[in-house]
Amino acid sequence: MTRFRWFLWGVVAVAAGLFGLFAYQLTQPKDEFIESAMIGQSIPAFALRAAVPDRPGLSSEDLADGKAKLVNIFASWCIPCRAEAAQLEVLRESGAEIVGIAIRDRPEDVSAFLQVYGNPFTRIGADDISEVQLSLGSSGVPETFVVDGNGVITYQHIGDIRPEHVRTILYQLREAGA
Amino acid sequence: MIAEFGLAALWLAAALAGLQLVAGFMGMRDEDEVLARLARPAALVQALLCGLAFLTLLWLFARTDLSVALVANNSHSEKPMIFKLAGAWGNHEGSMLLWVTVMAVAGGLIALVERRLPERTMLATLGAQAFVGLGFYAFLLFSSNPFERLNPAPGEGNGLNPLLQDIGLAFHPPTLYFGYVGLSVAFSFVVGALLTRQVTPEFARVMRPWILGAWVFLTIGITAGSYWAYYELGWGGWWFWDPVENASLMPWLAATALLHSASVLASRDALRAWTVMLGVIGFSMSMVGTFLVRSGILTSVHAFAVDPERGSFILALLAINIGGALVLFITRASTVAEGERFSILSREGALVVNNVALSAVLGIVLLGTLYPLLTEAFDVRVSVGPPYFNPVSAIFVLPMLVVLAVGPLLRWRKDSFARIRMPVFALGIIGLLVLAGVLLTSTIDILPLLGLVLAAVVMVGSFLPLRGRSLRRLPLAVWGMVIAHFGAGVTLFGMASDTAFQQERLVAANAGDVVEVGPWQAVLEGVIPVAGPNWNAMEAQLPLTYDGSEAGEARPQARSFWSPPQETSEIALVTRWNGQLYVGVGNQTEDGRWQLRLWWKPFVTFIWYGGLLIALGGVLALLGRLSVDVRRRVAVRKIADRKEDEAAFVQEAGA
Numbered sequence: 038m039t040r041f042r043w044f045l046w047g048v049v050a051v052a053a054g055l056f057g058l059f060a061y062q063l064t065q066p067k068d069e070f071i072e073s074a075m076i077g078q079s080i081p082a083f084a085l086r087a088a089v090p091d092r093p094g095l096s097s098e099d100l101a102d103g104k105a106k107l108v109n110i111f112a113s114w115c116i117p118c119r120a121e122a123a124q125l126e127v128l129r130e131s132g133a134e135i136v137g138i139a140i141r142d143r144p145e146d147v148s149a150f151l152q153v154y155g156n157p158f159t160r161i162g163a164d165d166i167s168e169v170q171l172s173l174g175s176s177g178v179p180e181t182f183v184v185d186g187n188g189v190i191t192y193q194h195i196g197d198i199r200p201e202h203v204r205t206i207l208y209q210l211r212e213a214g215a
Numbered sequence: 216m217i218a219e220f221g222l223a224a225l226w227l228a229a230a231l232a233g234l235q236l237v238a239g240f241m242g243m244r245d246e247d248e249v250l251a252r253l254a255r256p257a258a259l260v261q262a263l264l265c266g267l268a269f270l271t272l273l274w275l276f277a278r279t280d281l282s283v284a285l286v287a288n289n290s291h292s293e294k295p296m297i298f299k300l301a302g303a304w305g306n307h308e309g310s311m312l313l314w315v316t317v318m319a320v321a322g323g324l325i326a327l328v329e330r331r332l333p334e335r336t337m338l339a340t341l342g343a344q345a346f347v348g349l350g351f352y353a354f355l356l357f358s359s360n361p362f363e364r365l366n367p368a369p370g371e372g373n374g375l376n377p378l379l380q381d382i383g384l385a386f387h388p389p390t391l392y393f394g395y396v397g398l399s400v401a402f403s404f405v406v407g408a409l410l411t412r413q414v415t416p417e418f419a420r421v422m423r424p425w426i427l428g429a430w431v432f433l434t435i436g437i438t439a440g441s442y443w444a445y446y447e448l449g450w451g452g453w454w455f456w457d458p459v460e461n462a463s464l465m466p467w468l469a470a471t472a473l474l475h476s477a478s479v480l481a482s483r484d485a486l487r488a489w490t491v492m493l494g495v496i497g498f499s500m501s502m503v504g505t506f507l508v509r510s511g512i513l514t515s516v517h518a519f520a521v522d523p524e525r526g527s528f529i530l531a532l533l534a535i536n537i538g539g540a541l542v543l544f545i546t547r548a549s550t551v552a553e554g555e556r557f558s559i560l561s562r563e564g565a566l567v568v569n570n571v572a573l574s575a576v577l578g579i580v581l582l583g584t585l586y587p588l589l590t591e592a593f594d595v596r597v598s599v600g601p602p603y604f605n606p607v608s609a610i611f612v613l614p615m616l617v618v619l620a621v622g623p624l625l626r627w628r629k630d631s632f633a634r635i636r637m638p639v640f641a642l643g644i645i646g647l648l649v650l651a652g653v654l655l656t657s658t659i660d661i662l663p664l665l666g667l668v669l670a671a672v673v674m675v676g677s678f679l680p681l682r683g684r685s686l687r688r689l690p691l692a693v694w695g696m697v698i699a700h701f702g703a704g705v706t707l708f709g710m711a712s713d714t715a716f717q718q719e720r721l722v723a724a725n726a727g728d729v730v731e732v733g734p735w736q737a738v739l740e741g742v743i744p745v746a747g748p749n750w751n752a753m754e755a756q757l758p759l760t761y762d763g764s765e766a767g768e769a770r771p772q773a774r775s776f777w778s779p780p781q782e783t784s785e786i787a788l789v790t791r792w793n794g795q796l797y798v799g800v801g802n803q804t805e806d807g808r809w810q811l812r813l814w815w816k817p818f819v820t821f822i823w824y825g826g827l828l829i830a831l832g833g834v835l836a837l838l839g840r841l842s843v844d845v846r847r848r849v850a851v852r853k854i855a856d857r858k859e860d861e862a863a864f865v866q867e868a869g870a
Contacts, residue, residue, distance in 0.1 A: 041548055053538070055585070059588075062591065114600060114602060115600075116455070119721075176597065
């Protein structure tokens with residue numbers, strides 16, 4: 038009996054905790070997007086294995102090879118990533134070199150995704166535990182970073198790339214020396 | 216004048232809710248009989264006034280009275296009539312008024328017809344109902360007044376979100392609201408029973424139709440919402456684990472568990488604590504859902520009416536109602552915890568497994584929905600998606616489905632495995648056959664594979680309780696159970712089949728190009744402009760063939776609405792008995808080609824057929840329970856009449 042009562046007090050405690058959390062979050066200013074603290078800094082060292090058989094993997098050295106690039110963070114299970122596929126294609130056609138990081142994904146799923154939505158990537162690294170994603174200061178999929186030839190992040194785009202963003206991203210890429 | 220009339224009716228209704236609160240709780244304590252007699256009429260008149268206020272709002276929307284702020288913000292004179300009316304509840308203020316109205320009508324209905332419980336418990340229940348109601352009245356009148364005027368009145372309204380201008384969506388939110396409110400009635404009964412220490416089988420029987428009704432509405436609401444997201448958002452998926460979807464799923468999970476738990480309490484006087492707990496949780500989840508959607512605390516694809524002030528209001532109501540109920544439960548724990556004993560291998564045992572599994576899934580969904588919020592408090596942003604929800608909830612859902620197939624075969628209180636051995640073996644063999652069949656013909660993932668196997672087991676197993684029973688004399692409620700369980704199997708089959716076998720193509724096509732997907736061939740004949748009442752669109756025309764023979768035409772559209780300006784994708788669906796072809800058209804590329812998306816989704820429709828079957832099962836069970844109640848009531852009245860006659864006869868004879 039007393040155990041049952043303790044259990045109920047536990048439920049009350051959990052509920053109170055939730056209320057507290059809700060109340061705290063309600064008072065917080067709501068920024069839809071938090072910029073990465075990594076902008077202006079060099080990409081931390083990493084090396085990711087290839088996510089698909091027909092493209093090489095990705096390491097931090099690949100990003101410091103003298104040419105500015107776009108780093109697109111995506112996943113086959115991410116729905117906005119499908120929506121931005123067409124814009125990535127436009128960027129590629131406009132001369133941007135795009136490398137991808139597939140987040141928490143399986144090779145067969147990535148391959149299927151690229152087959153359906155197109156493959157604009159020259160390299161794709163598999164980030165199984167979001168390790169590299171988090172170290173870049175990215176918190177969700179999709180996100181796209183502009184990285185200059187020395188491996189320094191110069192710009193971050195959060196969310197899917199819509200047609201109206203293409204020009205900005207191309208501009209940022211040229212600024213970075215592409 | 217009309218708007219002021221509505222507002223006055225609303226204020227009066229709130230005052231009557233206050234009267235109902237005082238009368239209910241004072242009457243419960245036997246302090247004032249005169250007051251106690253006022254509780255039921257107060258509930259009735261409150262229902263009428265609230266109904267009047269809501270009709271007033273409908274009238275304002277029908278006339279497009281732009282001097283009312285809500286109408287000006289959400290309507291437009293050129294909108295079709297049905298969407299003008301739907302606009303009345305397609306926004307925050309109107310939908311809260313609908314909520315309060317449905318709640319008041321439910322309260323009025325209990326006050327009018329329900330006479331089975333001890334009168335003190337009824338008074339406590341009405342008092343609790345009024346208490347919950349008053350919170351929402353305060354919310355409406357102080358922070359979301361739907362009748363607020365706009366001076367000067369604008370020349371034209373702002374329109375309604377075009378995504379919401381859809382007949383399915385016009386009725387989707389009210390359906391969910393009926394479900395939420397039904398759970399609020401169950402909550403009031405629980406509070407009433409706790410206050411008067413009357414957690415009895417009779418209490419469960421009285422509460423059960425309300426749970427059933429709520430559950431049917433939630434089932435329909437979720438099914439319709441899923442189909443809406445499927446064809447309106449144009450993403451080809453039917454469940455996204457979006458916070459708003461989870462917000463409607465969680466009360467459904469609680470209501471499903473509550474429904475089964477209340478059945479045990481009604482017929483066996485066991486699972487009292489479960490029933491009370493689930494009654495509280497069911498309504499809590501309704502409120503948490505409303506809070507998550509309305510406060511904008513979680514970023515969601517379709518969070519609307521985002522406003523922290525409203526969020527604080529709902530949060531306060533949530534804390535008062537739920538915290539109060541839980542503390543009350545603790546003080547009454549001793550009267551609730553005892554109940555009839557039963558062995559693990561019994562109908563009750565199976566239903567406990569069901570309760571545990573549903574509660575676990577509820578916990579998993581709640582955790583996944585709130586986890587981003589929790590980490591955000593520590594400035595870490597994460598998103599939780601299908602890779603978490605699918606496998607983790609499957610851990611509990613899959614065993615639960617096995618129990619679903621076997622549980623109804625068990626007897627109450629105590630049973631032996633030997634008695635049900637044959638049907639269990641039969642089900643096992645069916646499962647193995649399906650497993651072998653699927654493994655031999657295709658390679659699919661483990662979850663859809665298990666889904667297909669269990670779907671077969673559940674579909675067959677759901678009919679086994681009919682074995683050896685006279686179908687003509689079978690109670691309607693049992694039919695309800697059989698059909699609902701069968702529906703669960705059908706839904707599972709649709710989900711597993713679509714996940715395992717769907718095929719997808721995204722192409723940029725010129726006129727004349729042929730696109731193949733699965734057994735389908737589509738030819739892009741051309742793209743023509745079309746004009747609608749408040750939109751225009753580019754429509755792709757795609758004659759289709761299925762397995763080489765002609766199979767109609769798909770005409771997906773890319774629509775542009777002009778008030779407010781917004782682009783939507785109207786996909787084209789071609790439904791066959793064995794699945795759906797899903798076609799969407801996107802933008803034109805620079806070289807003049809059109810983006811086409813085609814999905815072949817085998818048996819995807821079974822997801823929603825199953826949902827409807829589940830709801831149908833609920834309706835049958837509800838009708839069965841109600842007809843038994845009515846028959847019993849008629850019998851009781853006849854006996855009372857006869858006694859009266861006899862008494863009169865005796866008196867006459869004596870005189």
